[in-house]
Amino acid sequence: MRRALATAFFFALAWHSTASAQPGRTGAFPQPLSPRNANYTITARLDPSTRTIAGSETIVWRNITSRPAADLQFHLYWNAWKNTRSTFMRERALGGGNDDSQRRADEWARIDIAAITVNGGDRTASKRFIAPDDENANDETVMSVPLAQPIAPGASASIEIAWTAHVPRTFARTGAIGNFFFIAQWFPKLGVLQEDGWNCHQFHAGTEFFSDYGVYDVSLTVPSGWPVGATGVQRERRDNADGTATHRYYQEDVHDFAWTTSPDYVERTAVFQHPTLPPVEMRLLLQPEHAGQAERHFDATRTTLKYYGEWYGAYPYGHITIVDPAFQSGAGGMEYPTLFTAGTRWLAPAGVTTPEGVTVHEAGHQFWYGIVGNNEFEDAWMDEGFNTFSTARAVAQVYDPNYLALRYFGGFVPWVVKDIVLSRETEGNRLAGYRHDAKSDAQATPTYRYFPATGGSITYNKTALWLNTMERWLGWPMLQRVMSAQFDRWKFRHPKPDDFFAVASEVAGQNLGWYFDQVYRSSNVFDYAVQDLKSARDGEQYHTSVVVQRKGEATFPVDVLVTFRNGERVTEHWDGKDRWKLYTYDRLGPALSAHVDPNRVLLLDVDYTNNSKTLEPKGPAAATKWSMTWMVWLQDCLLSWAALV
Amino acid sequence: MSPLAAWSDGVRRVNRAPAILIGVWALTLLVSLPLALALRGMLAQHLGGSLAADTALSGVNYDWMQEFGDQASGLGATFKPTVIGFGAVLDNLSAFIDDTQRPVVIVGAASVYIVVWIFVAGGILDRYARDRATRAYGFFAGAGGFFFRLLRLAIAQWLVYALLFGALHPWMFGSLYPRAIHEVTAERTAFLVRVALYLVFGALVAGGTMVFDYAKVRAVVEDRRSMLSAIGGAAGFIGRNAGAAAALFLLNFGAFAITVGFYALLAPGAAGSGLRMWLGLAVGQAYVITRLWIKLVFWASETALFQGRLGQSGYVVRPEATWPESAAAEAM
Numbered sequence: 001m002r003r004a005l006a007t008a009f010f011f012a013l014a015w016h017s018t019a020s021a022q023p024g025r026t027g028a029f030p031q032p033l034s035p036r037n038a039n040y041t042i043t044a045r046l047d048p049s050t051r052t053i054a055g056s057e058t059i060v061w062r063n064i065t066s067r068p069a070a071d072l073q074f075h076l077y078w079n080a081w082k083n084t085r086s087t088f089m090r091e092r093a094l095g096g097g098n099d100d101s102q103r104r105a106d107e108w109a110r111i112d113i114a115a116i117t118v119n120g121g122d123r124t125a126s127k128r129f130i131a132p133d134d135e136n137a138n139d140e141t142v143m144s145v146p147l148a149q150p151i152a153p154g155a156s157a158s159i160e161i162a163w164t165a166h167v168p169r170t171f172a173r174t175g176a177i178g179n180f181f182f183i184a185q186w187f188p189k190l191g192v193l194q195e196d197g198w199n200c201h202q203f204h205a206g207t208e209f210f211s212d213y214g215v216y217d218v219s220l221t222v223p224s225g226w227p228v229g230a231t232g233v234q235r236e237r238r239d240n241a242d243g244t245a246t247h248r249y250y251q252e253d254v255h256d257f258a259w260t261t262s263p264d265y266v267e268r269t270a271v272f273q274h275p276t277l278p279p280v281e282m283r284l285l286l287q288p289e290h291a292g293q294a295e296r297h298f299d300a301t302r303t304t305l306k307y308y309g310e311w312y313g314a315y316p317y318g319h320i321t322i323v324d325p326a327f328q329s330g331a332g333g334m335e336y337p338t339l340f341t342a343g344t345r346w347l348a349p350a351g352v353t354t355p356e357g358v359t360v361h362e363a364g365h366q367f368w369y370g371i372v373g374n375n376e377f378e379d380a381w382m383d384e385g386f387n388t389f390s391t392a393r394a395v396a397q398v399y400d401p402n403y404l405a406l407r408y409f410g411g412f413v414p415w416v417v418k419d420i421v422l423s424r425e426t427e428g429n430r431l432a433g434y435r436h437d438a439k440s441d442a443q444a445t446p447t448y449r450y451f452p453a454t455g456g457s458i459t460y461n462k463t464a465l466w467l468n469t470m471e472r473w474l475g476w477p478m479l480q481r482v483m484s485a486q487f488d489r490w491k492f493r494h495p496k497p498d499d500f501f502a503v504a505s506e507v508a509g510q511n512l513g514w515y516f517d518q519v520y521r522s523s524n525v526f527d528y529a530v531q532d533l534k535s536a537r538d539g540e541q542y543h544t545s546v547v548v549q550r551k552g553e554a555t556f557p558v559d560v561l562v563t564f565r566n567g568e569r570v571t572e573h574w575d576g577k578d579r580w581k582l583y584t585y586d587r588l589g590p591a592l593s594a595h596v597d598p599n600r601v602l603l604l605d606v607d608y609t610n611n612s613k614t615l616e617p618k619g620p621a622a623a624t625k626w627s628m629t630w631m632v633w634l635q636d637c638l639l640s641w642a643a644l645v
Numbered sequence: 646m647s648p649l650a651a652w653s654d655g656v657r658r659v660n661r662a663p664a665i666l667i668g669v670w671a672l673t674l675l676v677s678l679p680l681a682l683a684l685r686g687m688l689a690q691h692l693g694g695s696l697a698a699d700t701a702l703s704g705v706n707y708d709w710m711q712e713f714g715d716q717a718s719g720l721g722a723t724f725k726p727t728v729i730g731f732g733a734v735l736d737n738l739s740a741f742i743d744d745t746q747r748p749v750v751i752v753g754a755a756s757v758y759i760v761v762w763i764f765v766a767g768g769i770l771d772r773y774a775r776d777r778a779t780r781a782y783g784f785f786a787g788a789g790g791f792f793f794r795l796l797r798l799a800i801a802q803w804l805v806y807a808l809l810f811g812a813l814h815p816w817m818f819g820s821l822y823p824r825a826i827h828e829v830t831a832e833r834t835a836f837l838v839r840v841a842l843y844l845v846f847g848a849l850v851a852g853g854t855m856v857f858d859y860a861k862v863r864a865v866v867e868d869r870r871s872m873l874s875a876i877g878g879a880a881g882f883i884g885r886n887a888g889a890a891a892a893l894f895l896l897n898f899g900a901f902a903i904t905v906g907f908y909a910l911l912a913p914g915a916a917g918s919g920l921r922m923w924l925g926l927a928v929g930q931a932y933v934i935t936r937l938w939i940k941l942v943f944w945a946s947e948t949a950l951f952q953g954r955l956g957q958s959g960y961v962v963r964p965e966a967t968w969p970e971s972a973a974a975e976a977m
Contacts, residue, residue, distance in 0.1 A: 326830035408739035619692030627685035632929035
């Protein structure tokens, strides 16, 4: 008997060890990967008919700073969508966002705290809303709970909260439409206590989130038969007598939890396998009308797991859930730990990276956001920019050619412009948007203070462009080492900008501060140009003069390529600091052209057309060609309206 | 006369008067070419002596297009990838049915073009209605003689279209459509709703166009001075011959759809430089000429149907304009 028990115990232990070693099946790791100082056990019930969630949670929080915590601060994100007076809604209006005045009363959101206890003591009466960012008295997205006893450094607290929430018609990728529910930022969530106090920003229109790592054990009750997708892995599913089912999801070492449910989901699964990276079980929840696009979603996710894994580091969780959101849900293109929303169209032609582009990007956030957990309120560029750069790089490895697509007839009908192949450098890194908004904010400004309408260009585009510039300047092997070092050093932690700059200079073996001063700490733009090119006979030779100019305030070393008619090419290396520079040559033949930054290393140059000059200009011929093309468009336009005569 | 016979007759009448087709193409060119030259100046100035022109000439330099677009306004702001190849046709059809706002300079050009069409409409219809050569004098006599009448008709027409595009369209697509799809979670369903609304709106526009087309035909054939009576007469004719009028409209619309379909296959895209560029332009102009031909066939076949149903093919009330029998003319 004793031997039988010992054998059973041995097998149980072996099973547990095996299971723990398979995070794809259990959501657990043999050893903690993160500090796990904010652990949530949540129970929630969704009532689809009233679009309400009744929830309760137990948070076990440990103070990992060296200062005592006199209060607790929580994000109540859904109160941003309570009315138009919240900071989120005011900023959204400032940025020219959607007009929400037509929303029905039941399409707004709210989250109401019914009770809160800390270490068994009722603190409900002491809770109050604070607005640390703008003192907006009408903003209820941050709740402070003063404590009866401060929580000492290293000490833990058990916090119990009961709440109800109303699910909105989607705001910021969260909400419901029809019987599609995407539920994110939905539970009272602790801010991050740092050495200088709580980092718990209000919800802003232009920024996302920041929270500590921990273990999430979440039980969700939804109508029976409605598939659930969520952060982590489903450990248990229980059918209830009232026509509901409770799904229990579990995940260790993540900093958020999101979930979705809809009876319409079509479920597909696949596995990512790689010679050197751990396997990942992929689960796809698709809209029925996109059933034919399942493999495109898997393929894009595989692309991400492969390239990000090879470049930066392995994806450790062993599973990932891809959610294809419902039409009009507004839930597409968003990242959550081990789960993300993609986004596609009913008509999605081949050769165009829809849904691949957004899928690679959001899957990529598992690395830059999920694993490396920067503060998205203050330094959103550290995940969005890194990831935009990486997305463009990964897409370029696989999806070539990647054509421009235009959409017509209300946006439903795509037309692939096969004359235009989108380049990684300019399209993938979104140069056009950056050019338009280049001076709107210095990147060092905390992201939540960026002007709402243009902040994205600084966060996403500018970072990706300066990273790609670094790649073209220092070489990919060097940048890859920089980024993988950043990833390795800061995974499951909260890096700040200076941490990255230090890693970059250290790995590159040179002080790159001057570069970050310009691209990060300033809103100056780069614009180099060929101001003048002359080549005239002078005796037996031709005297050629080239004047290159720095039109922007920012500086960067650039090459100047002078080409002569006899094929000779001379490359000058200009430090790019002076306002202009003269180069002169005496050659047997005349010059043909001059080109500043001929290899387009500096992708941040806002006007590349002026970077070159030739003595055999083809501008008139090109202008003729394009004006004739345009004329046919105009004639067709005229004929369309003349149909009414 | 059956709709098919009317359409065939219309085709015959248009083909027997090639000068009219050439003339309206020349008018189209006359309105569009100055703007194209203006744009050419802008593009040439922006390119200057840049090497960017090399790739813009040999294919598409999308980076340059975007740089140009970022600093352009008015006319220049319309220079986008939408102008390339068949995309241009989709862009215009989509803008038409979605009532997309165009820059003022484009609206101005379209207005001039429409006024020119109103002017030549009398001469064109007179020629097709008589079904015999009227020569330049006869053509311009018809054009001038009917201009102010057709202008009055155009004002009534404008009021109807202003109602359709200015009030009904915003209501249908800005209010009704969003409400209809508010809880729709399948794009396919929303698209079907939109297509249904397109069909309703398109039918109303087509109905209006038909009434005003036949009003023009009756004004010219019957030498009507009251345009309100011409509209009433047109409505009456369509009412009495609804099936035939609708069938004829669909035949003409079918010809338009076939033309657009062929152009989708043949549209030159961003042709290269030199001969390829001119070949691309030639294909584009062939498409434009075909579109103009279809527009003329619309009018000619509607005239043929009207006259055919009255059993008066080739009959026009107004006497044919003749060159003055002056001594000078005799001498000439």
